[in-house]
Amino acid sequence: MTTQSTASGRVPTNARIVAMSAAHWDRVHAIYAAGIASGHATFAEEPPTWAEFDRGKLPVLRTVAIDEAGHVLGWAACSSTSSRLVYVGVVELSLYVDPAARGRGIGTLLMSHLVAASERAGFWTLQSAVFPENTASLALHQAHGFRTVGMRTRIGRMTHGPLAGHWRDTVLLERRSTVVG
Structure with a gap:
């Protein structure tokens, strides 16, 4: 895969972003499972079903990065942070890259698209816990x-994977739009 450098990272020139659909789910599920297995992506023990994912993620911000052959290289999606009206403009993001595609700018491509699409x-605010x-x-x-924004110290104990039983910290991050709000 050829890439070009930008101020924010390496962007693949032959990958593109498309709306995620149920047809992508097998690869999205596998990439999600690989992140879970690493122990450094989420507290989740296993990926949800497509129906659970579909209910929990906003359709307008669900995307996949695909190569020229249509193979899914990574995905991004957002969920609401609150049902309260005052937080309607705040979403939490998830972004995963296939381990075989890491270091090729797929994360940059997905994040750039997600920021613009949001x-x-x-x-007005994207947030994440990492x-x-x-x-x-x-x-x-x-x-x-x-x-x-801050660090949540010993916020949760891993129940699975290589760090099972370990208390984990998360870094809270946010991006406030300069365009919206």
Whole structure:
């Protein structure tokens, strides 16, 4: 895959973003499962079903990065942070890259698209909680204008994977739009 450098990272020139659909679910599920297995992506023990994912993620911000052959290289989606009207413009993001596609700019492509799409949809804040050991994710967020809001120390205990039984911290990040709000 050829890439070009930008101020925010390496962007693949032959990958593109498309709306996520149920047809992508097998690969999205596998990429999600790989992130879970790493122990540094989420507290979730296993990926949800498509029906659960579909109910929990906003359709307007669900995308996949695909290569020229249509293979899913990564995905991004957002969920509401609250049912309260005052928080209607705040969403929490999830972004996962296939381990075989890491280091090729797929995260940059997905995050750049997500930031722009969220602003077009009227969202004013993107937020994320990242394990401090996930330095690639922290760097990706920072490169796209996220700031560290704080650290939640020993917020949860892992129940699975290589860090089962360990208390984990999360770094809270947010990106406030300069366009919306």
